[in-house]
Amino acid sequence: MAPFVRVENLTKIYGRTNEAFAGIKEVSFEVNEGEFLGVIGRSGCGKTTLLRCIAGFESPDGGKILLDGKSVSRPGPDRFMISQGLDQLFPWLSLKGNIVFAMKTVNKRVAIKELQRKAEYYLELVGLSEWGDYYPYQLSGGMKQRAFLARALSVNPRVLLLDEPFGSLDALGRKAMQDLLLQLWGKTGTTIILVTHDIDECIRLSDRILVFTKGTLRHTLLNPLTRPREYDDLAYREFYRKLSRILERDKIMNLTWADAVLR
Amino acid sequence: MKRIFSKLTLIFTSALLWESARIIGGYSELLLPGVSGVARSLWMEKIELLKNTAFSLKLIGFGLAVAFVLAMILAILCMASRAFQGLITDVMAVMHPLPGIAILPVAILWFGIGVKSVIFVIVFSAVWPLLNHFYTGFRSIPKNQLEVGRNLGLSGVKLAVYVMLPASLPHILGGLRTGWARAWQASVAAELVFGAAGGHGGLGWYLYKKRFMMETPGVFAGMIVIIAIGLLVEYFVFSILENLTVKKLKQVID
Numbered sequence: 041m042a043p044f045v046r047v048e049n050l051t052k053i054y055g056r057t058n059e060a061f062a063g064i065k066e067v068s069f070e071v072n073e074g075e076f077l078g079v080i081g082r083s084g085c086g087k088t089t090l091l092r093c094i095a096g097f098e099s100p101d102g103g104k105i106l107l108d109g110k111s112v113s114r115p116g117p118d119r120f121m122i123s124q125g126l127d128q129l130f131p132w133l134s135l136k137g138n139i140v141f142a143m144k145t146v147n148k149r150v151a152i153k154e155l156q157r158k159a160e161y162y163l164e165l166v167g168l169s170e171w172g173d174y175y176p177y178q179l180s181g182g183m184k185q186r187a188f189l190a191r192a193l194s195v196n197p198r199v200l201l202l203d204e205p206f207g208s209l210d211a212l213g214r215k216a217m218q219d220l221l222l223q224l225w226g227k228t229g230t231t232i233i234l235v236t237h238d239i240d241e242c243i244r245l246s247d248r249i250l251v252f253t254k255g256t257l258r259h260t261l262l263n264p265l266t267r268p269r270e271y272d273d274l275a276y277r278e279f280y281r282k283l284s285r286i287l288e289r290d291k292i293m294n295l296t297w298a299d300a301v302l303r
Numbered sequence: 304m305k306r307i308f309s310k311l312t313l314i315f316t317s318a319l320l321w322e323s324a325r326i327i328g329g330y331s332e333l334l335l336p337g338v339s340g341v342a343r344s345l346w347m348e349k350i351e352l353l354k355n356t357a358f359s360l361k362l363i364g365f366g367l368a369v370a371f372v373l374a375m376i377l378a379i380l381c382m383a384s385r386a387f388q389g390l391i392t393d394v395m396a397v398m399h400p401l402p403g404i405a406i407l408p409v410a411i412l413w414f415g416i417g418v419k420s421v422i423f424v425i426v427f428s429a430v431w432p433l434l435n436h437f438y439t440g441f442r443s444i445p446k447n448q449l450e451v452g453r454n455l456g457l458s459g460v461k462l463a464v465y466v467m468l469p470a471s472l473p474h475i476l477g478g479l480r481t482g483w484a485r486a487w488q489a490s491v492a493a494e495l496v497f498g499a500a501g502g503h504g505g506l507g508w509y510l511y512k513k514r515f516m517m518e519t520p521g522v523f524a525g526m527i528v529i530i531a532i533g534l535l536v537e538y539f540v541f542s543i544l545e546n547l548t549v550k551k552l553k554q555v556i557d
C-alpha cells in the first residue's frame with residue numbers, strides 16, 4: 041500500500057541563504073493512513089515549520105508534499121491544523137456557531153439544520169454539549185482546546201495536524217486532553233501528526249516518533265509500547281530514557297545552524 | 304435608567320447655568336439668548352429645521368457611504384500589497400491632518416457651488432480616519448484566526464467578508480464614529496462658509512442664514528439640533544451596534 045502522506049526532500053529556510061536562522065532542510069518521511077505520528081525536538085528545531093508546510097501556510101523552498109498521491113501546496117480542510125495559542129475560535133460566533141461555520145464553509149450544500157445537529161454531535165464528543173451557546177470569551181483555556189478538536193474533527197480532515205495542542209494546559213488538564221484525543225482518534229481513525237516538545241506526551245500518544253534537531257530529521261523510532269501506556273510501566277520508563285538520551289546527545293553535539301542546514 | 308437620569312441631570316444643570324449666567328451678566332438676547340428664547344425658536348422653526356436636518360443627513364449619509372466603500376477598498380489593497388501600503392500610508396500622512404474645509408475652494412472650482420462640492424468635502428474628511436481605522440483593524444486580526452479561515456479553504460474576497468470584516472468590527476465601528484463626526488463637521492462648515500445653492504441647504508446653511516439675520520436664538524437652535532442628532536446617533540446607532548457585536552469580541556478569559 042502506498043503511503044498516505046509523503047514528504048520528499050522538504051526544505052524551508054527563513055532568512056537570507058547565507059545566514060539562515062530557522063527552518064528545515066531536506067526532510068523526507070512517510071505516514072500511513074490512520075497512523076498517529078509524533079514529531080519531537082527542542083524549540084527552534086523546525087517542527088512547527090514542518091507542520092505549517094504540510095498545512096500549506098508556508099511555501100517550501102524545495103521538495104514536495106504528497107497527500108494520497110497528490111501534491112499539495114495550498115491550505116485546505118483536508119489537512120486541518122490546530123496551532124498554538126487560545127485565540128483560534130472566532131470570537132463573534134458562539135461555540136456552536138464556530139463549528140457550524142467551519143462545516144458550512146467546507147460543505148456548502150448541507151442544510152443549516154443538519155449542520156447544527158452535527159455540531160451538537162461533535163460538541164458532545166468533546167464533552168461540551170452544554171456550552172454550545174456560549175461565546176469564546178466565556179470559556180476556559182481547556183474548554184477552548186476541546187472546542188478546537190471538535191471543530192477540527194467536524195470538517196472531517198484526512199490528516200489532523202497538531203502543533204503543541206495542549207501546551208497551555210496544566211499537567212492534569214493535559215493528561216485528560218491526551219486521553220480524549222486518543223479516544224477520538226480511535227473513533228474517527230483520522231491520520232494525526234502531532235508536534236510536541238514533551239517526551240511523555242509523545243510516548244503516550246504516538247505510534248512512531250520522528251526526532252528533529254536543528255532543522256533535520258535525525259532519528260525515526262517505532263513506539264514499542266502497547267496501549268494504554270502508563271507512566272510507571274517498566275517498559276515505558278525504559279523507552280522514555282532511550283528517547284531522552286537521544287535528545288540529550290543531539291544537544292551535546294551542539295550542531296549549529298550552519299552545520300545542520302547548510303553543510 | 305440610572306444613565307438616562309444622569310444625562311437628564313446634566314442637561315438640566317447646563318440649562319440652569321446658562322440661564323443664570325445670562326441673568327447675572329445681563330447680556331442681551333443678541334449675544335446670549337435665554338433658554339426660553341431658543342426653545343421658542345426651535346418650536347417656531349421646526350418645519351424648516353426638520354427639512355434642513357433631513358437634507359444634511361442625506362448628504363452626510365451619502366458621503367459617508369462613499370467614503371466607507373472607498374476606505375474599505377483602499378484598506379484591503381493595503382493588506383494585499385506592501386508597495387501600495389507604503390504609498391497609501393504616505394498619502395494618508397499628508398491628507399489626514401488637512402481639514403476637509405480647506406479643500407472646499409478647490410472642490411468649488413472642480414464641481415461648482417452646490418451639493419457636489421459639499422459631498423466631495425464630506426467624503427474627503429471622512430475617508431482618511433475611516434481608512435486609518437480599517438487598516439489598523441485588519442492588521443490587528445489574530446494570525447491564528449486568519450489561518451483557520453485559510454485552513455477552511457477561504458481566500459481573497461471570501462476571507463475578507465467572512466473573517467477579516469467581523470474580526471475587525473470594533474475598529475470599523477471606531478472608524479465610523481470618527482468618520483461620522485468628521486462628516487458632520489465638514490458639511491456644516493462647508494455650508495457655513497460658502498452657503499448653499501438653489502435654496503436647498505442643510506443645518507450649516509440654516510446657521511448661516513440665522514447668523515446673517517442676527518437671529519441669535521435661531522443660531523443656538525441650530526446648534527442644539529446638531530448636538531441632539533449627535534447624541535441620538537451615539538446612543539441609538541453606535542451603542543446598540545456595539546452591544547450586539549463588539550462586546551462578544553472581548554476576550555475576557557485568555
